[in-house]
Amino acid sequence: MVLLNLINISQFYKQGNEKINVLDKINLEIKKNINVGILGPSGSGKTSFLNIIGLLENCKNGTVIINEINCSELNSEEKTFFRRKNIGFIFQNNQLLEDFTCEENVALPLILNGHSYKKSIMNAQDLLIKLGLKNRLKMKPSLLSGGEQQRVAILRALIKKPKILLSDEPTGSLDDKNAKEVFKQIINLSQNQNTITITATHNHELLSEFDVCYKINKGKLVEF
Structure with a gap:
């Protein structure tokens, strides 16, 4: 069963007359109990990507479906209730x-x-x-x-x-030894609960821990 389905997700901002594409027609399907890595430098769109999945930020275009519910059609109150029940967050600054x-x-x-x-x-x-x-x-x-x-x-x-479970640089403030140990604990606990983990990071030392890894490059989601 597909637990998360992103359909043609686009996000952009305007600076004066300039349109800046952050995410460009992203499509992604993820089944339960999968550990996904999202890599990219600062400003590449990793945080916007997580925020859209976490229903913290509205995308300009596209559809977010979680557990067969079209979350793009929910109002603000419904999103808050859904997020509280179904989505967990881990941040670099805890x-x-x-x-x-x-x-x-x-x-x-x-x-x-x-x-x-x-x-x-x-x-x-x-x-x-x-x-x-x-x-x-x-x-x-x-x-x-x-x-x-x-x-x-x-x-x-x-x-x-x-x-x-959405993690934005969850080990960014830790040394390498603690980073690996903490990240493994995230994965082990998530797998025991059949929880999807999506982790935005620039730490290439964690690559071997992901089931699948993507990079955001010029607004596109590219598997590598």
Whole structure:
């Protein structure tokens, strides 16, 4: 079953009278449990590509279909609800909430989706313990190392078992050793949930970890 279908996706911006094509008639089909890499230099359109899939940005032309639902036809409120249920995000700057403990940060997506606070915290604790963060449950993010913070961000994105996980330079702030270790944890957890992962990166050391890899070049999505 095709879980993600992009049809003729185009995105452009205008600078004065100049039209700048960021994405040009991109077509892509991805089945569940596939790990996809998106490479390209800064400004190539990687982030716009992820934002369109994540329903954070409207494309100028084209259709986004996720789990057989035409998301391009949803209104703003419907997109928010769909995104909250079905799409997880990991960012280079983990964007953890500093006033919340690690377990609260991880539990937050479940709480927002209507689960009880107690059950959400228990689920978060189980995941944190599995990733070796048993002694960090009650700690604030500022007291954690960079690698530990990113593990918390990974679990926050995956705790709701999303259909799609979007990662924008998820290991960009880590050294090579931690980058590979953290990325493997992303893949292992995602595969256990049959989640599609789509990762934008410029780290060529991660190429061997992807099932399929594309490069955005002059607005086109090219497999390599």
